[in-house]
Amino acid sequence: xxxxxxxxxxxxxxxxxxxxxxxxxxxxxxxxxxxxxxxxxxxxxxxxxxxxxxxxxxxxxxxxxxxxxxxxxxxxxxxxxxxxxxxxxxxxxxxxxxxxxxxxxxxxxxxxxxxxxxxxxxxxxxxxxxxxxxxxxxxxxxxxxxxxxxxxxxxxxxxxxxxxxxxxxxxxxxxxxxxxxxxxxxxxxxxxxxxxxxxxxxxxxxxxxxxxxxxxxxxxxxxxxxxxxxxxxxxxxxxxxxxxxxxxxxxxxxxxxxxxxxxxxxxxxxxxxxxxxxxxxxxxxxxxxxxxxxxxxxxxxxxxxxxxxxxxxxxxxxx
Numbered sequence: 001x002x003x004x005x006x007x008x009x010x011x012x013x014x015x016x017x018x019x020x021x022x023x024x025x026x027x028x029x030x031x032x033x034x035x036x037x038x039x040x041x042x043x044x045x046x047x048x049x050x051x052x053x054x055x056x057x058x059x060x061x062x063x064x065x066x067x068x069x070x071x072x073x074x075x076x077x078x079x080x081x082x083x084x085x086x087x088x089x090x091x092x093x094x095x096x097x098x099x100x101x102x103x104x105x106x107x108x109x110x111x112x113x114x115x116x117x118x119x120x121x122x123x124x125x126x127x128x129x130x131x132x133x134x135x136x137x138x139x140x141x142x143x144x145x146x147x148x149x150x151x152x153x154x155x156x157x158x159x160x161x162x163x164x165x166x167x168x169x170x171x172x173x174x175x176x177x178x179x180x181x182x183x184x185x186x187x188x189x190x191x192x193x194x195x196x197x198x199x200x201x202x203x204x205x206x207x208x209x210x211x212x213x214x215x216x217x218x219x220x221x222x223x224x225x226x227x228x229x230x231x232x233x234x235x236x237x238x239x240x241x242x243x244x245x246x247x248x249x250x251x252x253x254x255x256x257x258x259x260x261x262x263x264x265x266x267x268x269x270x271x272x273x274x275x276x277x278x279x280x281x282x283x284x285x286x287x288x289x290x291x292x293x294x295x296x297x298x299x300x301x302x303x304x305x306x307x308x309x310x311x312x313x314x315x316x317x318x319x
Contacts, residue, residue: 021178050218064226191245249304
């Protein structure tokens with residue numbers, strides 16, 4: 001009941017005429033609640049972004065290991081309880097990693113005024129391909145926790161956190177109900193990684209995973225776990241590989257996760273990371289992205305790989 005009271009007290013952010021596909025993410029994304037006055041300072045020492053920038057919307061970030069490699073991608077939401085202006089935080093992560101994230105946080109949660117619990121009563125939705133009528137505030141919603149722009153990139157639309165079982169059509173009547181496949185296809189076409197299949201825990205590097213491009217890191221916030229390698233790489237300005245969206249000439253068999261991608265001359269260009277149908281993500285050497293690329297299958301056949309830099313990537317400076 002305490003959470004439900006907190007939910008109804010949260011300020012809603014958004015627009016009245018929000019339209020597009022509302023896609024359920026309940027089977028792939030889960031939520032943790034960090035409750036207590038130490039929630040924000042606790043996270044400040046563990047995530048790549050600056051918790052002080054978390055206002056009434058959402059904040060994207062990564063949790064790193066001590067070697068500076070990404071463990072989990074997370075989206076944070078501010079939850080106001082209305083009790084002495086205490087602010088709690090909802091943490092969205094890969095559903096399969098909820099237990100691991102909770103354990104990771106608990107390792108560092110000592111002598112803190114903080115509890116970390118799961119939120120099975122809440123679910124996450126994505127509203128994609130949206131059109132918005134500016135300056136038109138949404139009316140009072142039924143018990144929805146948060147409606148906010150996706151903090152990563154504009155092309156990912158909006159994030160909705162609501163009670164499980166809530167029909168988003170009741171909250172956003174001008175949207176249409178989509179499915180996870182719609183969201184997954186859109187996300188891969190836009191080149192936005194999400195979850196442990198795209199960002200391999202303990203393997204992926206945050207800058208190669210486009211964390212800067214997706215507004216997920218602060219280089220001025222101070223110390224946090226795993227920052228040294230990330231800061232050093234950023235200041236050298238040298239990133240030779242990045243996750244890029246790819247299009248395949250035919251879908252890959254399910255056993256080709258991590259398949260090698262090569263140039264027409266046989267030189268290694270990178271590795272396939274994950275995908276959906278003809279679309280996906282690959283970690284590619286930037287020096288080879290304009291070449292002919294392919295994946296050679298176990299049966300001897302080749303699948304052509306096409307890639308391009310997403311439109312939302314920052315444009316190179318002309319200076």
